Amino acid sequence: MTAVPPDHFRVDRLKTPIGEALLVTDADGHLRMLDWSDFEARLERLLRRQYGAIKLVPGRAPADMRRAIDDYFAGDLAQLRTIAWRTAGTPFQRKVWKALCSIPAGKTLSYGALAVKLDMPRAMRAVGLANGANPISVVVPCHRVIGFDGSLTGYGGGLDRKRWLLTHEGAAFRDKPLSRALAA
Template identity: 50%
Template sequence: MLYRYHPSPIGDLLLAGDEQGLHLLHMDSAQPWELAQGWYPAAHQLDAVARQLDEYFAGRRERFEVRLAPRGTAFQREVWWALQQIPYGTTTSYARLAQSIGRPRAIRAVGTANGANPVAVIVPCHRVIGSDGSLTGFAGGLERKQQLLQLEGAWLI
Protein backbone atom coordinates (compact mmCIF):
# COMPACT_ATOMS: atom_id res chain seq x y z
CA MET A 1 0.00 0.00 0.00
CA LEU A 2 1.33 3.43 -0.93
CA TYR A 3 0.49 6.53 1.07
CA ARG A 4 1.05 10.25 1.18
CA TYR A 5 -0.02 13.16 3.30
CA HIS A 6 -1.80 16.01 1.60
CA PRO A 7 -2.62 19.44 3.06
CA SER A 8 -6.15 20.76 2.58
CA PRO A 9 -8.41 23.51 3.93
CA ILE A 10 -10.02 20.93 6.26
CA GLY A 11 -6.68 19.73 7.64
CA ASP A 12 -4.07 17.26 6.56
CA LEU A 13 -5.31 14.21 4.70
CA LEU A 14 -3.77 10.76 4.59
CA LEU A 15 -4.23 9.13 1.18
CA ALA A 16 -3.51 5.44 0.71
CA GLY A 17 -3.91 3.21 -2.29
CA ASP A 18 -2.42 0.68 -4.62
CA GLU A 19 -2.84 -0.49 -8.22
CA GLN A 20 -6.49 -1.31 -7.48
CA GLY A 21 -7.28 2.28 -6.54
CA LEU A 22 -7.67 4.58 -3.55
CA HIS A 23 -8.41 2.65 -0.37
CA LEU A 24 -8.35 5.43 2.19
CA LEU A 25 -8.72 9.16 2.63
CA HIS A 26 -8.33 9.87 6.32
CA MET A 27 -8.73 13.31 7.88
CA ASP A 28 -6.45 14.34 10.70
CA SER A 29 -7.98 13.96 14.11
CA ALA A 30 -7.06 13.90 17.76
CA GLN A 31 -5.95 10.32 17.26
CA PRO A 32 -2.63 9.84 15.48
CA TRP A 33 -2.59 7.98 12.21
CA GLU A 34 -1.25 4.50 12.37
CA LEU A 35 0.46 3.30 9.24
CA ALA A 36 0.16 -0.41 8.70
CA GLN A 37 3.19 -2.57 8.17
CA GLY A 38 3.98 -2.82 4.48
CA TRP A 39 2.88 0.75 3.69
CA TYR A 40 5.40 2.81 1.72
CA PRO A 41 5.57 6.50 0.83
CA ALA A 42 4.18 7.14 -2.64
CA ALA A 43 6.45 8.78 -5.18
CA HIS A 44 3.92 10.17 -7.66
CA GLN A 45 1.29 7.43 -7.63
CA LEU A 46 -1.26 9.48 -5.67
CA ASP A 47 -0.63 12.80 -7.42
CA ALA A 48 -3.83 12.63 -9.49
CA VAL A 49 -5.91 12.19 -6.34
CA ALA A 50 -4.13 15.10 -4.66
CA ARG A 51 -4.60 17.31 -7.75
CA GLN A 52 -8.33 16.53 -7.91
CA LEU A 53 -8.70 17.28 -4.20
CA ASP A 54 -6.96 20.63 -4.72
CA GLU A 55 -9.33 21.40 -7.60
CA TYR A 56 -12.33 20.44 -5.46
CA PHE A 57 -11.23 22.66 -2.57
CA ALA A 58 -10.60 25.53 -5.03
CA GLY A 59 -14.17 25.18 -6.33
CA ARG A 60 -13.06 23.92 -9.76
CA ARG A 61 -14.17 20.27 -9.45
CA GLU A 62 -17.60 18.89 -8.66
CA ARG A 63 -17.01 15.19 -9.37
CA PHE A 64 -13.94 13.06 -8.78
CA GLU A 65 -12.47 10.80 -11.43
CA VAL A 66 -10.50 8.52 -9.16
CA ARG A 67 -10.40 4.75 -9.22
CA LEU A 68 -11.66 3.68 -5.81
CA ALA A 69 -11.00 0.45 -3.93
CA PRO A 70 -12.61 0.92 -0.51
CA ARG A 71 -12.85 -2.21 1.57
CA GLY A 72 -16.21 -3.01 3.08
CA THR A 73 -19.16 -5.34 3.07
CA ALA A 74 -21.44 -5.65 0.06
CA PHE A 75 -24.01 -3.51 1.90
CA GLN A 76 -21.46 -0.81 2.72
CA ARG A 77 -20.27 -0.70 -0.89
CA GLU A 78 -23.89 -0.36 -2.03
CA VAL A 79 -24.36 2.63 0.28
CA TRP A 80 -21.04 4.16 -0.83
CA TRP A 81 -22.11 3.82 -4.47
CA ALA A 82 -25.40 5.57 -3.64
CA LEU A 83 -23.48 8.38 -1.92
CA GLN A 84 -21.65 9.04 -5.19
CA GLN A 85 -25.02 9.64 -6.88
CA ILE A 86 -25.82 12.64 -4.63
CA PRO A 87 -25.19 15.69 -6.82
CA TYR A 88 -22.62 18.28 -5.84
CA GLY A 89 -24.21 21.15 -3.92
CA THR A 90 -27.16 19.13 -2.67
CA THR A 91 -27.96 17.10 0.41
CA THR A 92 -30.12 14.12 1.20
CA SER A 93 -31.29 12.43 4.38
CA TYR A 94 -30.44 9.01 5.71
CA ALA A 95 -34.06 7.97 5.08
CA ARG A 96 -33.94 9.07 1.43
CA LEU A 97 -30.58 7.35 1.00
CA ALA A 98 -32.04 4.11 2.41
CA GLN A 99 -34.96 4.44 -0.02
CA SER A 100 -32.60 5.03 -2.93
CA ILE A 101 -31.00 1.61 -2.40
CA GLY A 102 -34.36 -0.09 -2.02
CA ARG A 103 -34.09 -0.59 1.74
CA PRO A 104 -36.38 2.05 3.25
CA ARG A 105 -36.33 0.46 6.71
CA ALA A 106 -32.53 0.24 6.93
CA ILE A 107 -32.01 3.86 7.95
CA ARG A 108 -29.69 3.06 10.88
CA ALA A 109 -27.71 0.54 8.86
CA VAL A 110 -27.31 3.15 6.12
CA GLY A 111 -26.10 5.63 8.73
CA THR A 112 -23.57 3.11 10.03
CA ALA A 113 -22.31 2.35 6.51
CA ASN A 114 -22.13 6.08 5.79
CA GLY A 115 -19.99 6.55 8.90
CA ALA A 116 -17.68 3.72 7.85
CA ASN A 117 -16.88 5.36 4.49
CA PRO A 118 -13.09 5.11 4.18
CA VAL A 119 -12.80 7.62 1.33
CA ALA A 120 -14.77 10.58 2.66
CA VAL A 121 -14.92 13.75 0.56
CA ILE A 122 -14.41 11.75 -2.64
CA VAL A 123 -17.37 9.53 -1.71
CA PRO A 124 -19.46 12.44 -0.38
CA CYS A 125 -20.88 11.14 2.89
CA HIS A 126 -20.90 14.77 4.08
CA ARG A 127 -23.95 15.37 1.84
CA VAL A 128 -26.17 13.28 4.12
CA ILE A 129 -27.97 15.27 6.81
CA GLY A 130 -30.79 14.66 9.25
CA SER A 131 -34.39 14.48 8.03
CA ASP A 132 -35.03 17.74 9.87
CA GLY A 133 -32.22 19.45 7.94
CA SER A 134 -29.73 19.35 10.80
CA LEU A 135 -26.09 18.44 10.53
CA THR A 136 -25.62 14.97 11.92
CA GLY A 137 -22.68 12.64 12.40
CA PHE A 138 -19.54 12.89 10.33
CA ALA A 139 -16.35 10.99 11.08
CA GLY A 140 -14.33 14.13 10.34
CA GLY A 141 -16.42 16.21 12.75
CA LEU A 142 -19.42 18.46 12.20
CA GLU A 143 -17.25 21.54 11.65
CA ARG A 144 -15.59 19.87 8.66
CA LYS A 145 -18.94 18.64 7.38
CA GLN A 146 -20.25 22.20 7.48
CA GLN A 147 -17.11 23.48 5.71
CA LEU A 148 -17.56 20.94 2.89
CA LEU A 149 -21.25 21.74 2.48
CA GLN A 150 -20.51 25.48 2.48
CA LEU A 151 -17.81 24.96 -0.16
CA GLU A 152 -20.38 23.22 -2.33
CA GLY A 153 -23.06 25.86 -1.66
CA ALA A 154 -25.33 23.33 0.03
CA TRP A 155 -25.23 24.88 3.50
CA LEU A 156 -25.62 28.48 4.52
CA ILE A 157 -24.75 29.90 7.92
Protein backbone atom coordinates in the same frame (compact mmCIF):
# COMPACT_ATOMS: atom_id res chain seq x y z
CA MET B 1 -7.98 -18.10 -9.06
CA THR B 2 -8.15 -15.14 -6.69
CA ALA B 3 -5.76 -12.21 -6.63
CA VAL B 4 -3.12 -12.11 -3.92
CA PRO B 5 -4.08 -9.39 -1.42
CA PRO B 6 -1.60 -6.54 -1.11
CA ASP B 7 0.80 -6.47 1.82
CA HIS B 8 1.15 -2.68 1.86
CA PHE B 9 -0.45 0.58 0.78
CA ARG B 10 1.17 3.96 0.26
CA VAL B 11 0.20 6.92 2.41
CA ASP B 12 0.62 10.50 1.23
CA ARG B 13 -0.14 13.75 3.04
CA LEU B 14 -1.88 16.62 1.31
CA LYS B 15 -2.56 20.05 2.77
CA THR B 16 -6.16 21.22 2.31
CA PRO B 17 -8.12 24.21 3.63
CA ILE B 18 -9.63 21.95 6.32
CA GLY B 19 -6.52 20.14 7.46
CA GLU B 20 -3.96 17.64 6.32
CA ALA B 21 -5.53 14.80 4.34
CA LEU B 22 -4.08 11.30 4.40
CA LEU B 23 -4.36 9.62 1.00
CA VAL B 24 -3.94 5.84 1.12
CA THR B 25 -3.40 4.31 -2.31
CA ASP B 26 -2.67 0.87 -3.70
CA ALA B 27 -0.08 -0.22 -6.27
CA ASP B 28 -2.59 0.36 -9.10
CA GLY B 29 -3.08 3.99 -8.06
CA HIS B 30 -6.57 3.55 -6.59
CA LEU B 31 -7.55 5.53 -3.53
CA ARG B 32 -8.28 3.09 -0.69
CA MET B 33 -8.77 5.57 2.14
CA LEU B 34 -8.90 9.31 2.69
CA ASP B 35 -8.95 10.60 6.23
CA TRP B 36 -7.45 13.43 8.25
CA SER B 37 -4.10 13.45 10.03
CA ASP B 38 -5.79 14.28 13.33
CA PHE B 39 -7.65 10.93 12.96
CA GLU B 40 -4.66 8.84 11.89
CA ALA B 41 -5.23 6.24 14.63
CA ARG B 42 -8.79 5.68 13.34
CA LEU B 43 -7.47 5.29 9.80
CA GLU B 44 -5.05 2.60 10.97
CA ARG B 45 -7.87 0.77 12.82
CA LEU B 46 -10.07 0.85 9.71
CA LEU B 47 -7.21 -0.45 7.59
CA ARG B 48 -6.70 -3.42 9.93
CA ARG B 49 -10.44 -4.10 10.05
CA GLN B 50 -10.82 -4.03 6.28
CA TYR B 51 -7.50 -5.41 5.07
CA GLY B 52 -5.85 -7.23 7.95
CA ALA B 53 -2.16 -6.80 8.74
CA ILE B 54 -1.31 -4.41 5.95
CA LYS B 55 1.61 -2.00 6.20
CA LEU B 56 1.44 1.69 5.40
CA VAL B 57 4.55 3.00 3.71
CA PRO B 58 5.18 6.63 2.84
CA GLY B 59 4.64 7.25 -0.85
CA ARG B 60 3.22 9.82 -3.20
CA ALA B 61 -0.37 9.44 -4.41
CA PRO B 62 -0.78 9.67 -8.20
CA ALA B 63 -0.34 13.23 -9.48
CA ASP B 64 -3.77 13.28 -11.14
CA MET B 65 -5.41 12.27 -7.84
CA ARG B 66 -3.59 14.97 -5.89
CA ARG B 67 -4.49 17.52 -8.58
CA ALA B 68 -8.16 16.47 -8.57
CA ILE B 69 -8.37 16.92 -4.79
CA ASP B 70 -6.59 20.28 -4.97
CA ASP B 71 -8.95 21.36 -7.77
CA TYR B 72 -12.00 20.28 -5.73
CA PHE B 73 -10.86 22.44 -2.81
CA ALA B 74 -10.20 25.29 -5.25
CA GLY B 75 -13.84 25.14 -6.39
CA ASP B 76 -13.98 22.59 -9.25
CA LEU B 77 -16.40 20.30 -7.44
CA ALA B 78 -16.70 17.81 -10.33
CA GLN B 79 -13.08 16.73 -9.92
CA LEU B 80 -13.96 14.20 -7.19
CA ARG B 81 -15.67 12.03 -9.82
CA THR B 82 -12.37 11.59 -11.67
CA ILE B 83 -10.67 9.79 -8.76
CA ALA B 84 -10.42 6.01 -9.05
CA TRP B 85 -11.13 4.27 -5.76
CA ARG B 86 -11.60 0.78 -4.35
CA THR B 87 -12.84 -0.39 -1.00
CA ALA B 88 -13.14 -3.54 1.03
CA GLY B 89 -16.22 -3.66 3.26
CA THR B 90 -19.34 -5.76 3.05
CA PRO B 91 -21.49 -5.89 -0.09
CA PHE B 92 -24.08 -3.73 1.73
CA GLN B 93 -21.50 -1.14 2.73
CA ARG B 94 -20.15 -0.97 -0.82
CA LYS B 95 -23.71 -0.52 -2.13
CA VAL B 96 -24.23 2.42 0.25
CA TRP B 97 -20.85 3.95 -0.64
CA LYS B 98 -21.64 3.70 -4.35
CA ALA B 99 -25.02 5.38 -3.73
CA LEU B 100 -23.28 8.22 -1.87
CA CYS B 101 -21.43 9.03 -5.09
CA SER B 102 -24.76 9.61 -6.84
CA ILE B 103 -25.54 12.58 -4.56
CA PRO B 104 -24.46 15.62 -6.59
CA ALA B 105 -22.28 18.31 -5.09
CA GLY B 106 -24.50 21.01 -3.60
CA LYS B 107 -27.26 18.52 -2.74
CA THR B 108 -27.93 16.52 0.40
CA LEU B 109 -30.02 13.52 1.40
CA SER B 110 -31.23 12.27 4.74
CA TYR B 111 -30.39 8.76 5.93
CA GLY B 112 -34.02 7.80 5.32
CA ALA B 113 -34.02 9.21 1.79
CA LEU B 114 -30.80 7.34 1.04
CA ALA B 115 -32.36 4.11 2.36
CA VAL B 116 -35.38 4.69 0.09
CA LYS B 117 -33.07 5.35 -2.85
CA LEU B 118 -31.46 1.96 -2.16
CA ASP B 119 -34.95 0.40 -2.13
CA MET B 120 -34.54 -0.43 1.58
CA PRO B 121 -36.77 2.12 3.33
CA ARG B 122 -36.52 0.39 6.71
CA ALA B 123 -32.73 0.24 6.66
CA MET B 124 -32.08 3.82 7.83
CA ARG B 125 -29.88 2.76 10.75
CA ALA B 126 -27.93 0.26 8.65
CA VAL B 127 -27.42 2.96 6.02
CA GLY B 128 -26.23 5.31 8.76
CA LEU B 129 -23.74 2.74 10.07
CA ALA B 130 -22.41 2.05 6.56
CA ASN B 131 -22.16 5.78 5.93
CA GLY B 132 -20.17 6.17 9.15
CA ALA B 133 -17.81 3.36 8.11
CA ASN B 134 -16.98 5.04 4.78
CA PRO B 135 -13.19 4.87 4.42
CA ILE B 136 -12.90 7.44 1.63
CA SER B 137 -13.93 10.76 3.10
CA VAL B 138 -14.83 13.61 0.72
CA VAL B 139 -14.40 11.53 -2.49
CA VAL B 140 -17.17 9.15 -1.40
CA PRO B 141 -19.26 12.07 -0.13
CA CYS B 142 -20.72 10.86 3.16
CA HIS B 143 -20.71 14.51 4.24
CA ARG B 144 -23.75 15.03 1.96
CA VAL B 145 -25.96 12.93 4.27
CA ILE B 146 -27.75 15.03 6.87
CA GLY B 147 -30.63 14.69 9.32
CA PHE B 148 -34.26 14.33 8.22
CA ASP B 149 -34.86 17.96 9.22
CA GLY B 150 -31.91 19.28 7.18
CA SER B 151 -29.59 19.54 10.17
CA LEU B 152 -25.96 18.53 10.40
CA THR B 153 -25.41 15.09 11.85
CA GLY B 154 -22.22 13.28 12.77
CA TYR B 155 -19.18 13.21 10.54
CA GLY B 156 -16.01 11.20 11.15
CA GLY B 157 -13.84 14.23 10.37
CA GLY B 158 -15.83 16.46 12.73
CA LEU B 159 -18.83 18.73 12.23
CA ASP B 160 -16.63 21.75 11.44
CA ARG B 161 -15.24 19.92 8.40
CA LYS B 162 -18.71 18.75 7.36
CA ARG B 163 -20.03 22.31 7.66
CA TRP B 164 -17.10 23.61 5.58
CA LEU B 165 -17.56 20.95 2.87
CA LEU B 166 -21.31 21.55 2.53
CA THR B 167 -20.82 25.32 2.47
CA HIS B 168 -18.03 24.92 -0.11
CA GLU B 169 -20.41 22.89 -2.28
CA GLY B 170 -23.28 25.35 -1.83
CA ALA B 171 -25.57 22.85 -0.09
CA ALA B 172 -28.46 23.94 2.10
CA PHE B 173 -28.45 22.68 5.68
CA ARG B 174 -29.26 23.87 9.18
CA ASP B 175 -26.68 23.89 11.92
CA LYS B 176 -29.00 22.74 14.66
CA PRO B 177 -31.81 20.19 14.57
CA LEU B 178 -35.38 21.38 14.87
CA SER B 179 -36.72 20.93 18.36
CA ARG B 180 -38.99 17.90 18.75
CA ALA B 181 -41.96 20.21 19.38
CA LEU B 182 -41.41 22.02 16.06
CA ALA B 183 -40.75 18.80 14.14
CA ALA B 184 -44.04 17.21 15.24
